[in-house]
Amino acid sequence: MKIYTKTGDRGETSLLSGQRVPKDHIRVDTYGTMDEAGAALGLAKALTINERAAAIIERLQTEIVALNADLATEDCTGGGRITTVHVAALEATIDSLTQEIIPCQGFVIPGACPAGAALDLSRTIVRRAERNAVALHRISTLPSCVLKYLNRLSDLLFVLARYVEQEELVTSVTSRTIRELNKINDMSRGGRKTMLEKAKNLINAAERKAAEIGVPMVITVVDDGGNLVAQHRMDGALLASIAISRDKAYTAVALKMPTHQAAALAQPGQPLFGLNTIDGGRLVIFGGGLPIIDNGKIVGGIGVSGGTVDEDIAVAQAALAAW
Template sequence: MKVYTKTGDEGQTSLLSRQRVYKDHIRVHAYGTVDEANAAMGLAKSLTDKEWVFDIIHGIQEELISLNADLATEDLPDGNKYRITPSHVEKLENIIDSLEQRRIPQRHFVTPGGTQVSAALDLARTIVRRAERCVVSLKRTQAVSQPAALYLNRLSDLLFVLARCVEQEELITKVTKRVMQVLQGREQFVGGKNDMTMLSKAKKLIEAAEKKALEIGVPMVIAVVDGGGNLVAHHRMDGALLASISIALDKAYTAVALKMSTDQAAALALPGQQLYGLNTTVGGRMVVFGGGIPIYENGVLIGGIGVSGGSVDEDMTVAKAGLAAL
């Protein structure tokens, strides 16, 4: 049988119960709108990678075919029964109750488009609402089974809750993935992903800085902190001054806290300058002489290096050598 039959060329179509009606008949509007909702649900089904979402949608799509058969029947033959029954409505209610238990309550209106799947489900929901309005209009003049109207009402609620569960599950997946990346020391930067952990970077910095300190013959203490000023690695060469242990760490902290090198801070902390008295703040932790440098990667502040043990120029030379290793 060919796809085109030419029987509708005059603007009429046949109902399942054989009556001929015009294609803009309210009954045709009703089951045509349900068909439209079914297609939107198919879009959602094709986009999801979650088996439980796929199964819910697919099961409902099969029932919508039966619903359309009921809506396309004007006069139910004697002895025949409608395909959609109260048990189908109850089944939708049970699915809604199950989804509601896993959904995080929301106290605000939802703007569709949180994910591709939820957007398609919200589209299907609005089409189902339109189908329900068509059925309400149809019931004013013709026979429609009560379960059919109830089914559409419950289905719109189900699609709303399902869309929210899909959004929330994807959000949880994203947050969990991000937390795991941070815990593993994997940072996402503008311009690409860097797989080196902060500890790996610190070790590389310290190795290069120590090499330079050996070259100039000055034992140093080298400290590396992360973007929050927290210690990542602390290295004291044999013979380095004990005082340099805390000074190196404070230099690294200052570089991160001010987002500038400590020699720049020194110039601004002179009498009459903007940061005069800075060294007396934060319990005296701010260091205003050279040897501390912030560490940037792809324009993002990721930490700081602090060096102490020699003259200011020697400390700065060693810190810069360490930084050059990245």
């Protein structure tokens, strides 16, 4: 199927019936406006961290496709794709969410969080589509549930925006509270974390990044003497990566540089050529090992193995960002 057909070059388009109408026809304007609403919902879905909200948005986007098919049909008097079942489902979702949110006092100013703002944007677009649909209904018969659906949909989007804002506020406050509690715990120990505690944080951050890119890794942390502090092997990671990640971490400390920099210096003709043959073969000259620097001092090293060189480096860098 070609993306461009050239059939609309003269400002006309086809309805589902095949009838040609101007692109500024009120019917085209109506389903085009709902297409905007679906795109705004896509933005909200991409922004939200709430799985329930994302699932609701996904359902609404699917229903909008069916609604647009009804709007793009000239003669739909026999009943449309959107039915009373869809309207009832919107009402049930509104009722469920309303029970979970704090009642609003006065007018709401959008923008409390990105996902909520996108939902409010989609709500206003749906309202515009509803106004268009009312005008269209004066000159052409619409399926009986179209206007009801549009009206309930805008109501649902208002409630869903408030729900998302509330849930993301709770998540934000909870995260800040945990951080403050961790600070208090640190203060009770004189403000110092052990190397093992810090290593666990690095490993957790590295594992999240490795899971994000879909590559099982082995992550190793050593202290400033190259001694093992902690090692973690994700399910499915290569057995060879156990030793490789440890040696990468050791190399980063021993040479006081990232292992990918050592790789450049160990090429033929470079000053460290043959480096990998000394120290019992422990020195690794490819990327994935980084020194851990605290206040300008090397306090340890992290080594990552299991993916490509670039993937190993990216995971190690993500870990250091959590130091």
